[in-house]
Amino acid sequence: MIFEDKKKKIYISAKKIEIGKDVSFVNNIDIKVKGTFSIGDRSRLGTDVVIRGNNVKIGEDLFHSYGLRIGGGGSMHPNANITIGNRCTIHNNFLNACEPIIIGNDVGLSEDVAIITHGYWLSVLEGQPAKFSGVTISDGVIIGYRTIIMMGVTIGRNVVIGANSVVTKNLAENSIYAGNPAKLLRKIEPISKEKRPEKVKEVLAEYKKISDYHGINPKINFEYPKVYVNNCVFNVETLECEGEEDLETDDFRDYVRKWGFRFYTKRPFRSVWDWNSF
Incomplete structure (x- = not known):
């Protein structure tokens, strides 16, 4: 062939x-x-x-x-x-x-x-x-x-x-x-259950800096183990997500994968930042 x-x-x-x-x-x-x-x-x-x-x-x-x-x-x-x-x-x-x-x-x-x-x-x-x-x-x-x-x-x-x-x-x-x-x-030893929510909060705080830099303002709420981004829900324990994806949730997924939270969907990992626009 x-x-x-x-x-x-x-x-x-x-x-x-x-x-x-x-x-x-x-x-x-x-x-x-x-x-x-x-x-x-x-x-x-x-x-x-x-x-x-x-x-x-x-x-x-x-x-x-x-x-x-x-x-x-x-x-x-x-x-x-x-x-x-x-x-x-x-x-x-x-x-x-x-x-x-x-x-x-x-x-x-x-x-x-x-x-x-x-x-x-x-x-x-x-x-x-x-x-x-x-x-x-x-x-x-x-x-x-x-x-x-x-x-x-x-x-x-x-x-x-x-x-x-x-x-x-x-x-x-x-x-x-x-x-x-x-x-x-x-x-390698897993982080204790008690410390896991704080670690996720640290990641979300870092992402806030990135989203500000990218000029976006997604609505984010956190109730362990779920992170709510706009109309999409991300479970940091199961690495599953459900709901409505958009460009801002793409940007979120693209960043948090750098911390090992690799949420795979039918959409690619991509930032809203586009070097081709320069």
Whole structure:
């Protein structure tokens, strides 16, 4: 199958192509997959994308900015399978698709992050190393700027990895790691129920500064765990929202996601601020 938009320089070739609803392809996208290429509803591939592999499956609500490369050496192998879950954010990353890479839901790859699934050089008969092994990244992981994830690693749920780290071993869930090689800094403990309302109030106070700067004045009320913005209700515990969305609720969602309150709807994250108006 072929999907092509010559004007935007988009070319996708695969045995099977599955493109969800409201998917956005920006430009300069070159995808060649032997098996299945799929991308879920409301996902976005930005600019300068090159993808090679056996099967590449991307979930819903992906945000990609620019400069993605999936493939490299071994991308023509049968194990060159890439799976990216729902609600992930990626940038100018390199995913080496020699062995399987499984990325869960709600995962963020900061700029210049690389995931490596094989390494070799001189002859193994001379005692030189050669390793081929996949990588698994569980739900809720954020990987910092210019970090490298080495072959054979499994990263547990809700892990934070600091910038410029090199991950060579499995990482336990709900923990913060950093360094070369990455080492445990501390475990992550949830804030107590008593302190949670105050933390939300702090976030809302910060958003008031942003909304003033943006020249808007949404009507906001708070009764834990619900935040009422105009005619929309946001539950900070369940990350669910209901009601009537508008440009001001979009602006609110776009800001509070920076505090981990990631409310996904059928509308994109966007600020009312528009640099194109300058």
